[in-house]
Amino acid sequence: MSKKTLTFAVCGYGGAFNMGRRHAQELHDTGRAQLTAVCDPDPARRRAAEADFPGIETYASLKRLLARSPAQLIVIITPHNSHAPLALQALRARRHAIVEKPMCLTYTEARAMMRAARAGRRMLSVYHNRRWDPDYVTVKALVDRGAVGDVFNVRCHMQSYGLKTDWWRARRHISGGCLYDWGAHMVDWTLGLVGAKVRSVVGFSQKRVWTEASIEDEARVLIRFADGVVGDIMVSHIRNVPARPKWEVMGTRGSIVSYWRSDHLELTTRRRGRTVVEHVPFARPDPKAYYRNVVQHVLDRNPLRVTAESAARVIAVIESQARSARTGRTVRVPGE
Numbered sequence: 001m002s003k004k005t006l007t008f009a010v011c012g013y014g015g016a017f018n019m020g021r022r023h024a025q026e027l028h029d030t031g032r033a034q035l036t037a038v039c040d041p042d043p044a045r046r047r048a049a050e051a052d053f054p055g056i057e058t059y060a061s062l063k064r065l066l067a068r069s070p071a072q073l074i075v076i077i078t079p080h081n082s083h084a085p086l087a088l089q090a091l092r093a094r095r096h097a098i099v100e101k102p103m104c105l106t107y108t109e110a111r112a113m114m115r116a117a118r119a120g121r122r123m124l125s126v127y128h129n130r131r132w133d134p135d136y137v138t139v140k141a142l143v144d145r146g147a148v149g150d151v152f153n154v155r156c157h158m159q160s161y162g163l164k165t166d167w168w169r170a171r172r173h174i175s176g177g178c179l180y181d182w183g184a185h186m187v188d189w190t191l192g193l194v195g196a197k198v199r200s201v202v203g204f205s206q207k208r209v210w211t212e213a214s215i216e217d218e219a220r221v222l223i224r225f226a227d228g229v230v231g232d233i234m235v236s237h238i239r240n241v242p243a244r245p246k247w248e249v250m251g252t253r254g255s256i257v258s259y260w261r262s263d264h265l266e267l268t269t270r271r272r273g274r275t276v277v278e279h280v281p282f283a284r285p286d287p288k289a290y291y292r293n294v295v296q297h298v299l300d301r302n303p304l305r306v307t308a309e310s311a312a313r314v315i316a317v318i319e320s321q322a323r324s325a326r327t328g329r330t331v332r333v334p335g336e
Contacts, residue, residue: 015045
């Protein structure tokens with residue numbers, strides 16, 4: 001293992017969820033990365049960054065930061081519609097780049113970002129840290145070992161009744177839409193769980209209640225994979241139904257069901273002619289796995305776990321869902 005240190009900068013230090021500080025701290029906690037700069041147009045947020053990490057440089061824009069700071073990696077934590085233009089700035093300045101999920105708003109943007117990374121021979125990754133969530137890790141391990149036989153259906157749903165309408169995530173031109181937040185994780189999980197190419201998608205949307213917001217009240221996508229598996233992903237802000245499963249994975253020899261805010265899943269199988277239900281505890285959480293892998297990739301040339309190509313597939317599916325919902329037609333997914 002190399003003893004080199006990766007220098008990095010954070011672009012976007014907004015106060016919501018303290019995401020700027022969280023990313024900086026997670027990278028710092030790898031023990032092999034040093035925060036050297038932060039950029040944010042808000043002077044109050046720059047002062048907050050200086051208080052959190054004394055001695056760093058702060059800038060009002062990424063353009064100024066790239067002109068003056070030698071940081072090797074730029075971590076972009078800004079509203080969704082700015083991910084592509086900011087990442088392109090960083091990559092064209094020959095810096096490694098990470099963007100918060102979702103990668104961007106369109107597959108065309110994703111392709112441009114990947115071309116820039118290849119041209120500059122720099123890393124491009126997306127913060128799909130929830131690939132290490134305990135429930136997903138447990139579900140994937142069971143599927144990979146064939147615990148439920150051949151999987152033919154995967155459902156992942158998130159639903160509630162209510163929508164915060166007075167911030168940028170409720171504005172379609174900024175956030176992209178209902179599926180671009182938590183839905184990006186859910187699509188990423190499903191693509192990783194199934195593994196096969198996507199043949200087509202059918203999308204559905206509802207806009208009935210939260211008229212102050214321009215995003216959908218509910219978005220759903222049915223994914224038809226090349227091996228016949230069907231994925232069913234939904235994010236809804238208008239379903240007031242308690243205790244619906246987060247995960248339902250159906251296979252030829254059993255099923256996996258998991259609920260939000262649980263610490264275990266239910267594995268149902270057939271043994272000796274009888275139905276057996278087993279409570280399987282979730283894997284231990286590993287919240288620092290994403291950034292540990294990034295540092296090992298840049299400094300030690302280890303394989304990158306969250307590649308730009310895998311994140312671009314998520315965007316292709318979400319963008320195709322919107323097109324299908326708008327036209328009422330089955331849509332082919334670009335790049336598949």
